[in-house]
Each structure stands twice: as structure tokens, then as C-alpha cells.
Amino acid sequence: MSEPPADGTRPRFGLLLDVDGPVASPVTRSISAPGLLASLLELAAAGLPIVFNTGRSDAFLRLEVVEPLLAAGLPAGARVHAVCEKGAVWFSVSPGGMGEVSVDEALAVPAAYGRAVERLVDERYSATMFYDRTKRAMVSVEQRLDVTSQQYLAQRHGFDADALDLLGAAGLGGRLLAEERPDAAGRVDYRVDPTIISTDVESVLLGKDRGAERALELLAADGAMPVAWRTVGDSRTDYAMADWLHAQGLDVAHVDVRPADGVPATPYPVLAARRSTNDAAGAAWLARLAAVVRGEAADDAGFDDHLPDAAPGSLAAADGGSTR
Numbered sequence: 001m002s003e004p005p006a007d008g009t010r011p012r013f014g015l016l017l018d019v020d021g022p023v024a025s026p027v028t029r030s031i032s033a034p035g036l037l038a039s040l041l042e043l044a045a046a047g048l049p050i051v052f053n054t055g056r057s058d059a060f061l062r063l064e065v066v067e068p069l070l071a072a073g074l075p076a077g078a079r080v081h082a083v084c085e086k087g088a089v090w091f092s093v094s095p096g097g098m099g100e101v102s103v104d105e106a107l108a109v110p111a112a113y114g115r116a117v118e119r120l121v122d123e124r125y126s127a128t129m130f131y132d133r134t135k136r137a138m139v140s141v142e143q144r145l146d147v148t149s150q151q152y153l154a155q156r157h158g159f160d161a162d163a164l165d166l167l168g169a170a171g172l173g174g175r176l177l178a179e180e181r182p183d184a185a186g187r188v189d190y191r192v193d194p195t196i197i198s199t200d201v202e203s204v205l206l207g208k209d210r211g212a213e214r215a216l217e218l219l220a221a222d223g224a225m226p227v228a229w230r231t232v233g234d235s236r237t238d239y240a241m242a243d244w245l246h247a248q249g250l251d252v253a254h255v256d257v258r259p260a261d262g263v264p265a266t267p268y269p270v271l272a273a274r275r276s277t278n279d280a281a282g283a284a285w286l287a288r289l290a291a292v293v294r295g296e297a298a299d300d301a302g303f304d305d306h307l308p309d310a311a312p313g314s315l316a317a318a319d320g321g322s323t324r
Contacts, residue, residue: 009224010225011047011048011049011224011226011227012048012226012228012293013048013226013227013228013229013230013293014048014049014051014219014225014226014228014229014230015043015048015049015051015229015230015232016051016053016211016212016229016231016245017050017051017052017231017232018052018053018232018233018234018238018241019052019054019056019060019061019065020054020055020197020234021257021282022233022234022255022278022282022285023036023052023282024064025279026196026197026278029060029145030064031064031065031068031279032279033282033283035283035286035287036279036283037068037072038072039286039287039290040069041069041073041074041075042290042293043286043289043293044074044075045075045078047077047079048079048226049079049080049081049226050078050079050081051081051083051215051219052065052082052083052084053083053212053215053231054083054084054085054086054211055084055085055086055195055198055202056084057084057089057132057135057136057140058082058084058098058134059134060084060134061084062098065082066082066093069093070095073095074095075095076095078093078094080093081093081215081218081219083211083214083215083218085135085136085137085138085202085206086138086202086207086208086210086211087104087107087205087207087208087211087213087214088103088104088107088108088136088137088138088202088203088206089101089102089136090102092218092222101136103136104137105137107137107203107206108136108137108138108203109137109138109139109190109202110172112170113139113166113170113201114135114139116166116169116170117131117139117163117201118131118133120159120162120163120166121141121159124158124162125141125159127147127155128143128144128147128151128152128154128155129141129143129144129152129156129159130142130144132198137203137206138201138206139163139200140198140199140201141199142197143156143197143198149196149197152197153196156194156199159199160192160194163176163199163201164179164181167181167190167192168181171183171184172189172190173186173187173188173189173190174188174190174191174192174201175188175190175191175192175204176191176192177194188204189203190204191203207237207240208233208237208239208240208241208244209240209243209244211241212231212240212241212244212245227251228251228252229242229250229251229253230253230254230255230289230300231252231255232254232255232257232282232285233254233257234256234257234261234277234278235258235261236261236262236264238254238256239254239266242254242268243266246266246267252268253268253269253270253271254266254268254270254271255270255271255272255273255285255300255303256271256273257276257277257278257279257281257282257285258273258278258281259272260277271285271300271303273285273303273304274304274305275305275307275309276304276309281303281304284303284304285300285303285304287303288300288303289303
């Protein structure tokens with residue numbers, strides 16, 4: 001592997017990566033696609049800054065992303081950060097391990113509401129989902145691994161409605177998709193955000209755009225900014241990363257590993273998977289970008305043209321929107 005540039009030159013690319021879908025399998029919830037981890041390490045060794053921008057908790061990132069990177073040999077000088085819970089929690093990673101975890105407490109959902117949701121899950125929904133006790137700012141439930149996507153989604157719709165009702169009962173203004181229920185002052189401070197494997201209740205100030213902003217703050221503190229950016233996600237909400245970077249006047253292209261959600265019209269290029277989905281597409285794109293950095297490929301478009309089609313019945317076609 002090549003060493004990261006030590007002369008202050010700007011890296012060719014910066015990477016903002018959603019985790020569930022492009023990096024971690026939405027089925028196993030772990031890094032399992034062949035070659036994906038090796039490509040991440042190669043790009044880090046080449047000096048590309050890597051920021052994981054996710055709704056997941058720092059505990060999940062530690063177990064499923066950071067520990068595999070460290071075990072595989074994260075190179076000295078690698079610039080790796082994680083922005084968790086859609087911008088509310090963040091930390092840096094070095095070959096020595098995870099750095100200090102920071103939390104924006106002002107963006108946290110009230111603790112009493114979290115306890116109410118936990119009771120709701122225990123009493124009505126524990127057969128298909130569990131309450132995520134690792135979250136620091138958001139309130140989240142997730143599909144159990146021992147149930148099918150269809151079983152989970154059949155109950156998730158009821159849970160989402162109940163979660164919105166609980167916001168109102170707590171005197172908090174909430175939003176679920178197009179439905180808004182303001183608080184007594186007319187404010188809507190929280191959203192109920194369903195995905196294909198989870199539901200998050202979070203501040204409306206959080207999102208992948210807030211995560212992108214936090215990522216640039218982290219990179220500004222540790223070295224030169226990249227010349228161009230690649231944002232990677234598996235849902236329409238992940239485009240907010242590229243939207244925010246483009247609005248700052250930065251050169252960006254978005255990689256969509258699950259374009260079945262629909263590819264919107266954008267003022268920047270979109271590189272969409274054609275024959276694969278989720279982490280298989282993420283692995284194919286990372287391998288192509290590594291070839292670009294090595295000078296073996298002209299660009300990272302058409303990154304999965306030579307892969308077999310995605311298997312029928314995969315999560316690419318599941319109802320419900322994004323993963324995290």
C-alpha cells in the first residue's frame with residue numbers, strides 16, 4: 001500500500017459513506033461483501049479521507065466497522081472519522097483505536113420519551129423489533145434478525161403511528177412522513193423516520209446534511225481538504241450529503257447503491273448501481289475507485305457493469321425506504 005501524502009497536498013477524493021447498505025449488509029448488519037474492507041484500507045493508505053456518515057450509534061460503529069478496520073491493519077496516517085446518529089455524535093479513528101466520543105446534547109430526544117418508547121416495544125412489538133439502548137441522542141427501534149423483512153414491516157407501520165402519538169402525549173411536536181402534529185407553541189421539533197430495518201425518532205435538525213457538515217469540521221481540523229467528493233448511500237435521504245456539499249460550491253458526485261428508490265434530478269453527477277445492490281454494489285464501487293487512484297481506470301462510473309444481476313427478493317426491492 002502507498003503511504004498517505006505527507007507534504008500537505010490535497011487528497012484527490014474525500015469519501016462520505018452511509019453505513020447500512022453501502023458498507024454493512026442490511027441482512028447481516030456487518031461488513032461481509034468480498035473485497036470491501038480491503039478496498040477501504042487501500043484508499044485510506046492512499047491518503048483519501050474517509051468519513052462514515054450514519055444514523056447508527058457509536059457502539060455499532062465500534063463493533064461492526066472500527067474493529068474490523070483495526071484488525072485488518074488500519075495504516076498509520078489514515079484519516080478516518082465517524083459521524084453517528086445523523087450528526088449528533090462523532091469520533092475519530094486511528095490505528096490505536098477510537099478517539100473520544102462527542103455528543104451534541106442539545107439535539108437529543110428527551111430521555112422520558114425514550115423510556116416510553118422502550119415500554120411500548122416491550123409491551124406490543126417485541127416479537128419483531130428491539131429497542132436500541134446504544135443511542136445517545138436519537139430513539140431507535142430495529143428489526144430483529146430472527147424475523148423476515150415482511151414480518152417486521154407488517155408491524156412497523158403500527159409502531160410508527162404509536163411513536164408519533166407518544167410524542168404528542170409528551171407535549172412534543174412531531175412529524176411522520178407528510179403528517180405533522182405541532183406542539184402547543186406550534187413547533188415541530190422531532191420526526192419519526194422509518195427505514196426498511198428500523199425507525200428513528202430524532203430532532204428535525206439532524207440528517208445526512210448535518211452529518212456532512214460535521215464531517216467537514218472534522219477534516220478541517222486534521223489536514224488538507226479533498227479536491228473532489230464522493231458521497232455514497234442507498235436511499236433518497238442520502239442525497240442530502242451531496243446536496244449540502246454542492247451548496248458549498250464543492251465538486252461532488254453521489255453514488256447510489258440502491259437506485260430502486262428512484263434517482264432524482266440533481267445538479268451534480270449520480271453514479272447509480274446497475275447490476276448489484278447494497279454492500280455488493282458498495283464493494284464494486286470501492287474497488288473501482290481504488291483502481292482510479294492507482295491509475296488503472298479513468299473514472300468510477302459503471303462500476304458494477306460486469307457483475308451478475310442482484311438476486312431476486314433482495315432488500316433492494318423491500319418496502320419502506322432507506323436503511324441508515
